[in-house]
Structures are given as structure tokens and as C-alpha cells.
Amino acid sequence: MADRYTQTHASRSATTPKRSGAGDGVLVVGLGRFGSALAATLDRLGQDVLAVERNATLAQQWAGRIPLVEADATNPEALEQLGARDFPVAVVGVGSSLEASVLITGNLVDMGTPQIWAKAVSAEHGRILQRIGAHHVVFPEADAGNRVAHLVSGKLMDYIEVEDGFTIVKMRPPKEMQGFTVEQSKVRTRYGVTVIGVKPPGQEFIYATPQTRISANDLLVVSGHSELLERFAARP
Template sequence: MFGHKAAIEFGIIGLGHFGYALASSLAEAGKEVLVLDNNEKKIKQIRNLTDNALVVNDLSKETLLDTGIQNCDTVIVCIGEKIDVSILTTLNVISMGVPRVIAKAISQEQGNVLEKIGAEVVYPEHDMAIRLANRLLSSRVMDYIALNNDISISEIKLTDKVAGQTVLESGVRKKYKLNIIALEHEGKTTTYITPDLLMSKGDYIVVVGNKEDIRKFEEYLRS
């Protein structure tokens, strides 16, 4: 059908933001990349960087075999949002005998399933949030970054309202629906946030959540 039978270093399935950025970076680094997506416009765009970009209307095992993706040394499945498609596609690629299969996950539950079927798992949004948190804490350049219309990453300085409380006791997650992704205490930063982690006045935390929930938590700290 497609005729790509020679060995290729990397195969990428899915051209969302993560997949496109990954494919672009690898191709610009001189790596040979095979890219699959059902969006013809995205495939045309990526063809500026690699000739091995194919439009596929489905991700059945038969279609994947026809593309020759089983000849890749490493395949990255970048379909995090459609969980059922992500898992089935990853399983199909693994069953083809690809030496290394990496899959994007958007939740811990999805990641657990992908790991059980034999894939390496990456959490791009979570990892990016942690890197951003570290940058925010080290530079103090900005108070927040908007991820979309509703969700933001925000740096918050803690007051005596939560001093001496653990993360669990503070209600940051249960009451305000915010996830803490980093905490700085006396100049030292940790991204290993556990329910029993103690918070102190003057600490900085970086949270991810709804803008309105962040505002409510900040108001509580100031009240």
C-alpha cells in the first residue's frame, strides 16, 4: 500500500502539539522519521521536514503494517487524548515486534495500562509543568502562565493560614481542586509532593488548576 519497508530510526503516530514538536525536532536533528496521522493538512506541513509522512484513515494493525512502521527502531504513540485508540495502537505496535515503543499518557491510569502492555510511558504535560514550575521558582519572572482559557499554572506565596499544615490538611486539592507541582522552602525546591509534606509561612508553591479556584485559594490566604 505505502511501500515503506526500509529500516527507519523513529516512527511517530499522531501529530498533535506533542507529536508535531517531537517529529520536527527529530527531523531537524537529521534523524529519519516516519510520521502517521489522519489529518492531511498536518501531514503536508511536516513533509517540509521529512518525506516519510503518510495520511492514514485508521490505525488498524493491517494499516500500520502497510506503512512499514514495524521497521522502525523506536515508535512513539502520541495519541494521549483518545485513550482507547492510544492503548489499542500501542498494543498493535508492540505486537509487531518494534524494539522500543513509547506512548504518551495524559493520566496516571492511562499510563499504568500502557506500562502493563509493555510500553515506556511519558507524561508531556506533567513534565512540562514541572520544568515550568522550577523556572518560575528560580526566576520569579512571572506569577502565572495560562495554559488555556480556564487552566493556569500559578506561583503562590504561603501565609500563616496554612503554616504548620500538611498538604492534605491544607485542603489545597480537596477544597480548591488545585494540584501542587512544586514547593520551595528556604531556597530549596522539591517536586515530590506527598500528602504529608509540611508547609510553612513564606514557602512558595506552584499549582495547576482552574483560574477561579486559584483566585479563591489566594483570597483565603490573604483573608
């Protein structure tokens, strides 16, 4: 294991852009669907990212596409050798193995990683991760299912729940708004939601003002509590 790790780490040093220094970057552990999408997006956005994957087949699939190390992150010595302490943010994308997820998260907690994001596949899994010290627990499958449920059951075109029910949606304007300004439609008074932005056809989104006039073909970005938004979106 030590010889294999040393060889992989040496390969990474020759191909990975030099980090700008300690205290920056994101460590992503696990290259399943969630971890690989996260790591690839961070890399595309120009973020300093390093992926860690112990499965040789997955590591080979992503070799040369993103900076990565083939190593077993359940082993604290492997994390130490790849410089995990230098990363202020770590994401544990391992979800299929509860034991591996907990061990990796625990290793990062012991290292004092300032921000640890961990994927959970169940409420029980999430509670364990929080108890051992994960700062943020995410439920990709549950969040995606919740979001899609809102989209397929109504007129919403996009749905993002921020926290404690506060939600932002993209939608078409109800008929009662069409042809009127935001002020004239009185949606905040009547429905308790706020029109944040408007996208006229063929144009960019603009911040809404009380004088912004809404047409039938506009797209609206609206915020408010999820229940209020559902009622507002149900308007004909």
C-alpha cells in the first residue's frame, strides 16, 4: 500500500497545478456521482481542488481530467501524506459505505479541518455525521427528490429551498399579474411573496422594481415561504 500510494502521489505532483499555498482549496473524497460532479465543477470554475478515490477503476476513469490521488482516506496516515491538513474545506462524498463515510469524516475532524461537508443517504446517517463533527451534512438524493416533486406537481420551473422553508422559485406569472406592474399587482400584500427578478423574452434577468411591468411571456424569480409560493404558483 505504501509503495502504491507513493507512486500515485508522485504522479499527482507532476501533473497537478501548483497550489497557491496552504489554506486554500477543496479536498473531495469519493468520486461517485456526487463527488465526481462536485470535483469536476470546482475544477472547471478554477477552484483549487484535489479528489481522493480508493477505487482503482474510478480513479482511472478520472485520471487526467481532474487533480486526484488514489488513496484510502479511511487511513489517517494516507490523508496526512497527501496534505489534507492544508485544505480548509473537505467534502466527504462517500455514501454507499456508512463505515467508510464515518471513518473519513472522523479523520478530518481529528485533523481540525475548518469546514467539513459530508454526504448522507439517510436521516440516521446524517445524525451520526453531525455527532462526530461534520459541519454541514447534505442529502443529495432527498434534496433532488424534494425539488423535483415541487416541479412536477405544479407550475414551477425551478425550486431552491434555502433554509427553514425560505424558498426561491422560477415561474411564469399568473394571469392576474400580466399587464400590470409589480406594485399594481400587490403580490406581497395578497400572497406574502416577493418578486425578485424578471426575465423578458430574449433578455437577461433584471431586478424587479415596483414599476416593473409583467407580461405573459416573462419569467419571474420569486421568494418567500414554500407554502406561500405553492399557493401563489397555483393561481391561474
